[in-house]
Amino acid sequence: MQRFDRYVLSQLMVVFGFFALVLVSVYWVNRAVVLFDRLISDGHSALVVLEFTALSLPAVIALVLPLATFASAVYITNRMSGDSELTVVKATGYSPWRLARPYLVFGLLIAAMMLFLTNYPVPQSLQKLRDREQELTGSITAALLREGTFLHPSRGITFYIRDITPSGELRDVLLSDRRNPTREVTYTAGQAYLIRDTDGPKMVMLDGLAQTMELMRNRLSTTTFTDFTYDLSGLIATGEARNRKTDAIPTLELLLTPELVSAENNDSLGEIAERAHMRLQGPLLCIVAALIGYGALMVGGFSRFGVTRQIVFAIFLLILVKVVEGAVTPLVIANAALWPLIYTPTLVGAVFSAVLLWWAARPFRPRRGIAAGATA
Known part of the structure; x- marks a missing residue:
């Protein structure tokens, strides 16, 4: 050149x-x-x-x-x-x-x-x-841990947290599960924690109330609990290969x-x-x-x-x-x-x-x- x-x-x-x-x-x-x-x-x-x-x-x-x-x-x-x-x-x-x-x-x-x-x-x-x-997409922290916002991580699920403390404690939690066409369950708790074990992510709720609405019979039943563990693996997409x-x-x-x-x-x-x-x-x-x-x-x-x-x-x-x-x-x-x-x-x-x-x-x-x- x-x-x-x-x-x-x-x-x-x-x-x-x-x-x-x-x-x-x-x-x-x-x-x-x-x-x-x-x-x-x-x-x-x-x-x-x-x-x-x-x-x-x-x-x-x-x-x-x-x-x-x-x-x-x-x-x-x-x-x-x-x-x-x-x-x-x-x-x-x-x-x-x-x-x-x-x-x-x-x-x-x-x-x-x-x-x-x-x-x-x-x-x-x-x-x-x-x-x-x-x-x-399968991150629990990104999908659920947001204060003061009604979240819908999957169809038929509503999740709400009023406050998250520096130690990771969830305050005033509401979880509404409407996936079953014949029954709606709403969980409320003053305290909750997110944990992970070999079976997947779970949420432990303390001092709460479970309200079950039977849609076919139009009947509401309530149950109080000291602690209750809710499986979150079905709410959040896991890392399956696409x-x-x-x-x-x-x-x-x-x-x-x-x-x-x-x-x-x-x-x-x-x-x-x-x-x-x-x-x-x-x-x-x-x-x-x-x-x-x-x-x-x-x-x-x-x-x-x-x-x-x-x-x-x-x-x-x-x-x-x-x-x-x-x-x-x-x-x-x-x-x-x-x-x-x-x-x-x-x-x-x-x-x-x-x-x-x-x-x-x-x-x-x-x-x-x-x-x-x-x-x-």
Whole structure:
């Protein structure tokens, strides 16, 4: 690679790092705010929020890489054009096709990075995230220990605690069990404790009252007790293994054994094919984004008004590529045999890039009015 190519590539990588950092921060902070509000309100600690946001980071990075690639190509091309660097280089005989080489190498590098992310860290982090969500779903502390709130940990159950002391004692507890269609039982106690033994979590209530309502006979009976143990294992989901989601399954497994994956999670073969090939198609968009960002700004000559129109045109072309992606995705989901259509956006973007470079490389021909005036 020649010195000019290394110079352009180094500039692209530096600016790409900046744009990627900014975009990842914006997406990540937005994700962290949602997780913070949900997890903290469920009684989890800030460390759990930090763990969840960290596990969501690979997917966020993979999401913003094409945008950062496009923004970097546009910014560097605009800056080099404004500083007349491109004018000097073109005067030495470099064509727009030749100048596109560092942008192509840049797109390939980012595509390789995104290919690794989408096929390894992203599925693994999503699986780990779902495993942790499943563990927290079965957490007694998060599900039940919330003061002054009527909770419904499962269908037909209402649970309330007025106060929790620093020693873990529950004060003024109410537990309503309406799971039996013929009978409702309401337990109230002045004190209670949560314990865990080999049979699962239990709650020991002291000095309480059990009120049983026989719905068929419309009869209420009450029983006072000194201590009573209530089994909580049926109220809170334990960590039973769940079927894996398609986006958390390794790519090779999706490509080689789609029937087994479909039998595991009930997704159609089209959905599995779309997920698998999108992990390969997404990185290719980085190459397309870099070339479109460069090619669009190379079209047209110098203007005192800058390159705003070219930038808007480049964004429009990138939107068209995404529109094509949105159009072919339902077709592949409906019929897995149409999986080659997933790569149509890359082909369309490559055509756009080639047309832009051809247009930029064509010989300059002044307009007739200008030419006639110069001849006169």
